[in-house]
Amino acid sequence: MADDGTGGGPMKIRADIAELLHAGHRDNAIAQRLGACPKTIARHRQALGLPKDTPGRTSHASLEDAFRAHTEPTDDGHLLWTGGYNTGIPTFRHKGRRHSAYPIAYRIGHGREPQGRCRPDCGRPGCVEPAHVDDGPGRARTRATFAAIFGTERSA
Ligand SMILES: [Zn+2]
Known part of the structure; x- marks a missing residue:
């Protein structure tokens, strides 16, 4: 995803979420740990190009x-x-x-x-x-x- 010419602007990636995602934690576990919305975690996962969490x-x-x-x-x-x-x-x-x-x-x-x-x-x-x-x-x-x-x- 090298397209940065669009007007929408990239989403802000939270470092703490990215770190836990890269460590292999599941969306819900991260959401619970950080008090964040699971949908936010899922969006981070997508933005980072990581495979989808499999329930x-x-x-x-x-x-x-x-x-x-x-x-x-x-x-x-x-x-x-x-x-x-x-x-x-x-x-x-x-x-x-x-x-x-x-x-x-x-x-x-x-x-x-x-x-x-x-x-x-x-x-x-x-x-x-x-x-x-x-x-x-x-x-x-x-x-x-x-x-x-x-x-x-x-x-x-
Ligand atoms: Zn309902």
Whole structure:
């Protein structure tokens, strides 16, 4: 890619992301470690000309891999849960323990531990897309934002 004559300008490459990519880490692991969006990592991978991260390896090295193994992306940007449910909550087993998918999605999407109960906010049934899962304080913020935009909370 020697074409630098276009007007768009090259994307800014973060050295820390590039270093971890070159070290062979996976997109999600890097995103989690640096608190960055996995899409940003994927764009870096592409810009650096590295081969695509391949999900769906057979051994679930990490909890996140196990989580990902039970999901399927949709065309419109959601991530649907294909695993089991326990009282309406997507759950899966990893190393003998049962985990709820929402807090793990939250950690992937936000890079920190959730506060309170995690739920997807997008309204798509079965969605566990990390960017759509919010915790209690996050949902309160979202409601306040909507109230500010539309003037009132939908109550009637
Ligand atoms: Zn969604």
